[in-house]
Amino acid sequence: MELFTVGFPVALTMQNLAFCFVGVFLGTFVGVLPGIGALAAISLLLPITYYIDSISAIVMLAGIYYGSEYGGSTASILLRIPGTASSAVTCIDGYPMTQQGKAALALFITTMASFVGSIIGILVLMFLIPIIVVLTMEFGPAQYFAAMLFGLVAAATIGQGDPLKSIAMVVLGLILGLIGADVNSGVVRFDFGFLSLYDGISLVTLAMGLFGVSELIASVVSSKQRASKQPIAFRAMIPSFDEGLRAGKAILRGSGLGSVFGPLPGTGPLMASFLAYALEKRISPTPERFGKGAIEGVAAPEAANNATIQTAFVPTLSLGIPGTPTMAIILGALMIHGIIPGPRMIDTHPDLFWGLVASFWIGNVILVILNVPLIGIWVRLLQMPYRYLYPTVVCLICIGTYSLNNNVFDVAMLFVFGFVGYGMRLLGFEPAPLLIGFVLGPMIEEQFRRAMLLARGNVLGLFDGPIATTLLVMALALAVWVLVAVVRGTDHRAAPTEP
Amino acid sequence: MPRLKVDAKDAVGGLLLALVGAYVLSQSFGYGLGTARRMGAGYFPMILGITAVAIGSVIALRSIGRTGGFEPVAWRPAVAILVAIAVFGLTVRHVGLLPAVAAAGLLACLGDREIGAIEALVLVAVVVAGVWLVFLVGLQLPIAAVRMPF
Numbered sequence: 001m002e003l004f005t006v007g008f009p010v011a012l013t014m015q016n017l018a019f020c021f022v023g024v025f026l027g028t029f030v031g032v033l034p035g036i037g038a039l040a041a042i043s044l045l046l047p048i049t050y051y052i053d054s055i056s057a058i059v060m061l062a063g064i065y066y067g068s069e070y071g072g073s074t075a076s077i078l079l080r081i082p083g084t085a086s087s088a089v090t091c092i093d094g095y096p097m098t099q100q101g102k103a104a105l106a107l108f109i110t111t112m113a114s115f116v117g118s119i120i121g122i123l124v125l126m127f128l129i130p131i132i133v134v135l136t137m138e139f140g141p142a143q144y145f146a147a148m149l150f151g152l153v154a155a156a157t158i159g160q161g162d163p164l165k166s167i168a169m170v171v172l173g174l175i176l177g178l179i180g181a182d183v184n185s186g187v188v189r190f191d192f193g194f195l196s197l198y199d200g201i202s203l204v205t206l207a208m209g210l211f212g213v214s215e216l217i218a219s220v221v222s223s224k225q226r227a228s229k230q231p232i233a234f235r236a237m238i239p240s241f242d243e244g245l246r247a248g249k250a251i252l253r254g255s256g257l258g259s260v261f262g263p264l265p266g267t268g269p270l271m272a273s274f275l276a277y278a279l280e281k282r283i284s285p286t287p288e289r290f291g292k293g294a295i296e297g298v299a300a301p302e303a304a305n306n307a308t309i310q311t312a313f314v315p316t317l318s319l320g321i322p323g324t325p326t327m328a329i330i331l332g333a334l335m336i337h338g339i340i341p342g343p344r345m346i347d348t349h350p351d352l353f354w355g356l357v358a359s360f361w362i363g364n365v366i367l368v369i370l371n372v373p374l375i376g377i378w379v380r381l382l383q384m385p386y387r388y389l390y391p392t393v394v395c396l397i398c399i400g401t402y403s404l405n406n407n408v409f410d411v412a413m414l415f416v417f418g419f420v421g422y423g424m425r426l427l428g429f430e431p432a433p434l435l436i437g438f439v440l441g442p443m444i445e446e447q448f449r450r451a452m453l454l455a456r457g458n459v460l461g462l463f464d465g466p467i468a469t470t471l472l473v474m475a476l477a478l479a480v481w482v483l484v485a486v487v488r489g490t491d492h493r494a495a496p497t498e499p
Numbered sequence: 500m501p502r503l504k505v506d507a508k509d510a511v512g513g514l515l516l517a518l519v520g521a522y523v524l525s526q527s528f529g530y531g532l533g534t535a536r537r538m539g540a541g542y543f544p545m546i547l548g549i550t551a552v553a554i555g556s557v558i559a560l561r562s563i564g565r566t567g568g569f570e571p572v573a574w575r576p577a578v579a580i581l582v583a584i585a586v587f588g589l590t591v592r593h594v595g596l597l598p599a600v601a602a603a604g605l606l607a608c609l610g611d612r613e614i615g616a617i618e619a620l621v622l623v624a625v626v627v628a629g630v631w632l633v634f635l636v637g638l639q640l641p642i643a644a645v646r647m648p649f
Contacts, residue, residue, distance in 0.1 A: 164561075165509075168516050168554045175523055175547050187530050187540035190523075213580060220576035220610050387614045391607035392626050394580055395600045398587040399630060403640050411588030418581055426569055427512040445543045457536030486557065 007354030011362055016056050016355065023060035024363045027067020028371065031084050032075060032378050033396060038068035038084065042329050046336075054337035055352050059359040061330050066118060066309045066360070069269065070367050073110040073302050074378045078103055081215045081393070086269035086305045088211060088432050089277045093290060093297030100293050104375065105239055109295060110302040111371045113251045117303030118364045120255035121262060121310030126357060141450035142464040146471035148444040151271050153475040154278050156433050156482070163482045166433045169424075173434035176201055177441020184449060196409035205410050206438060208397050209417025210424070210431040216390050217422050239295070247299040250280055254300035255307040262311025271436060272308040273301035310360060317341050317353060506567035513559030520551025579610030595646035596635070601627050 010016065030041040041064050049057035072084030077094035090110065097106040139147075152174075156166040179190045180200030191197040239247060254276040261272040280296040281287050290297050316327045318341075334341050339349055346353045401414045421431055455461020463469045523544050533539030583606035591599035604626050608619040634640045 164554065164558060165512070168512075168551070168558060171547060171551050171554060172516065172519065175519065175544075175551060178523070178544055178547070182530075182540045184538075185531070185540040189530060189540060189544065190526065213584070217573055217577045217580050217610075220573060220580075387608070387611040387618075388622055390580075390610075391583075391604045391619075391622060394583055394607040395587075395604050395626050395630065398584055398591075398603055399596070399600065399634060402587075402591060403634070403642065406642065408588050408592060411584060411591070415581060415584045415588065418584060422577055424512075426508070426572060427515075428508045428567075429512055448543065449538050452535055452538065457534060459535070486561065 006350050007356075007358035010055060010351050010355030011059070011358035015053070016059050016359065017362070019052070019056040019060040020063050020359050020363050021366055023063020024067035024070075024367050025370065027064035027069075028071035028367065028374075030064065031068030031071025031087075033071075033393075038065050038326055041068070042326060046329065046333055049333055050336065054334075054339060055355050057333060057337065058330065058352065058356055059363075061333055062313070062356060062359065063363045065326055065330065066306065066363065067367055069118075069302075069306050069309050070111060070114045070371055071378070072305075073114075073298070074107060074375075077106045077110065077298070079215075079219065079389075081212055081219075082207075086273050087302075088207075088270070088435065089273045089301040090298055092277070093292070093294050096291070096293035097295070097298065102293065105243070106295075106298050107375045107378070108372070109239060109247050109299050111368060111375065113247070113254065113299040113302040114306040115364055115368045116251050117255045117258055117306030118310050118360070118367075120252075120303075121259055121307035122357065122360050122364070124259040124262075124307070125311050125314055125360075138467075140464070141447045141454060142462050142468045143471075145444060145447040145451045145462060146468040146475070148440050148447060150471040150475040150478075151275065152437060152440060152444070153478045154275055156478075162428075164486050165429050167479075167482060169429055169431065169433040170437035173437020173439075174441040174444070175437075176206070176434070177438045177445075180442075183442070183446065194409065196407060200442070201413060201438070202404060202410060203435075203439060205401055205404070205413045206417055207435060208401060209414045210421035210434065212393070212397055213414065213418030214421030214425050214431070216393060217418070218425060220387075220390060243295050247295045250276075250296035250300040251303040253279060254303035257300075258304035258307025259311050261304075262308035263314040268312065268439070269305035269308040270439065272304040274432070274436060276300040276304035313356075317345060317356075504564055504566055506562035506565040508567050508569060509558050509562035509565070513555045513557070513562060515555070517552045517555030517559065520548045520553075520555055522548075523551065524548030575612065576610035580607055583607040583610075591642070593646065595643045596640075597627050597631060597644050600630050 011020070026041060026045075027038060030038060042061050045061065045064070049061065068084050069086065072082060072087035073090040073094060076082045076087040076090040078098055080091045080095040082088040082091055094106050094110070097103065152170050153167070156163055156170050177200065179197055181188045181198055188198060254273075257276045257279060258269070258272045261268075261275070277290075277297055277300060280294075280300045281290045284290070284294070284296065312327055316331055331341060339345065339352060397414065398411060401410050402408070404410055424431055451462055451464075452459075455464070463472055525548075527541035527544035527548055530541030530544065531539030532541045532545060535542075583603040586606055587599045587603040590602060601623050604623040605619060608614050608622065614622075631644065635642070635644055
């Protein structure tokens with residue numbers, strides 16, 4: 001097994017170990033802090049990698065990437081502000097757990113979930129690469145379109161409020177995704193004359209504005225009632241047997257789901273964590289617990305997003321297709337070092353590939369060792385009186401947004417989305433499905449276009465083969481379910497209480 | 500005539516969505532629709548526009564006969580934080596990163612009634628120092644630390 005003959009010897013050199021450590025530590029730090037994410041950190045460190053050995057560089061950048069998925073849930077749980085965009089789902093049940101005094105437990109479970117998710121993801125990466133490559137090659141436009149449509153409709157059913165309003169948010173997200181130059185025709189859509197919108201709205205800015213800023217605004221007032229000190233003793237972290245069992249199963253399901261979605265380009269940890277959450281809610285015998293601190297709602301998404309992140313390296317390394325923007329940067333880093341990722345890479349650069357995979361193992365072990373004791377520190381960090389914390393976070397969000405492109409326009413967008421995000425909150429619309437619609441928008445349009453081209457304009461041509469048909473049928477079934485609930489007025493989730 | 504019950508939130512929200520959808524729809528014709536087989540740049544926007552109008556209308560119509568009001572608006576933090584961001588954006592190019600961060604931080608602090616002047620100043624000083632250390636010294640961001648605006 002090349003992993004042991006080539007990989008570990010490469011990964012265990014002092015230099016590579018050091019860079020791995022730096023990467024995962026920075027990644028966790030950056031993941032914990034709302035306002036700066038892996039994308040920003042990796043972009044900022046990219047120039048530095050020019051001067052170091054390519055394997056060390058990629059090991060470090062990768063470490064930041066999967067390390068951030070460990071830290072991202074910390075702020076989600078403690079403050080209901082996602083540290084990373086993909087930890088948004090963890091807010092839903094993580095924050096109520098904090099409100100119930102179970103913050104330490106939630107943090108411990110998410111660390112464990114992240115670890116198991118990563119390990120399972122790495123195993124999948126290692127052993128199923130040939131099979132996965134074949135699978136994704138079977139995916140034509142009709143299959144991608146069906147998968148994405150299903151993902152969108154499923155995303156709407158996770159919204160805590162009204163499914164109808166959540167679908168509305170998905171559509172709004174799709175609309176926002178229209179802004180910018182259309183890849184196919186070159187026509188610039190909805191740019192209102194701003195050159196900076198040529199490439200569309202930046203995802204980071206959108207996420208920070210919609211989630212971060214609006215949450216900050218709302219929390220300044222509500223944080224007065226926040227329970228201040230919580231026991232972060234080691235004992236407080238250990239789950240009860242029942243909780244542990246439920247969490248464990250959720251972790252396994254989430255990891256499996258994440259491992260399936262990671263290799264598919266265009267889907268990412270955000271979507272996987274959403275779907276893992278939806279799955280848990282759907283198969284649970286007691287779905288009403290969700291949104292109020294169900295441990296599965298925290299364990300599954302975190303396992304899923306880590307599994308996705310690890311397996312996301314599959315298409316990048318094996319096909320040269322980056323599945324997420326951050327992967328694209330890592331791809332760029334590889335190319336800068338003269339390495340062309342693709343099917344040949346495993347053969348031409350086995351030391352890089354296997355060294356990287358070995359570093360994943362090492363990195364995740366470091367993370368678990370780091371994070372369990374550090375949970376106390378992260379918690380203390382985020383538990384400072386809110387009035388000290390939120391101005392700091394505001395500043396960090398501003399800097400993080402500005403530093404993406406040194407463009408004031410990005411800050412202006414942050415302002416706009418902060419305003420819109422808070423407005424949406426007041427109107428009772430959930431922002432999370434909007435983000436999914438936004439990310440998938442351009443891609444789903446592209447796949448729709450191609451599928452229709454192949455189907456010669458015939459909509460029925462979308463039902464091409466078992467995969468596409470199943471997914472489309474499921475999507476339609478969900479949509480119909482929502483419509484029926486609306487017509488009947490049986491939206492028990494939206495029913496307001498009479499004063 | 501009995502007073503008509505309306506869920507204000509949904510009415511406003513649905514209406515806004517429908518308006519956005521109508522706008523998108525109206526613009527989509529200008530981008531070229533094409534056919535189903537060869538879509539123009541306006542085809543997908545058209546579909547989205549129609550969907551948004553439809554859903555927005557349903558939400559707005561559904562709000563009739565339901566009760567529901569707005570949750571209280573947190574004016575002070577909202578204005579403080581948004582103004583802080585705006586000021587940062589407007590000044591960072593002219594005065595440099597550190598003064599812009601300081602201004603944003605101070606304005607953000609105003610959002611909380613309970614913070615004292617000294618507390619705020621100390622906090623902002625710490626944040627500015629931290630920012631300088633981490634972003635300018637550590638990460639070497641290519642942003643001017645301080646700049647003379649004149």
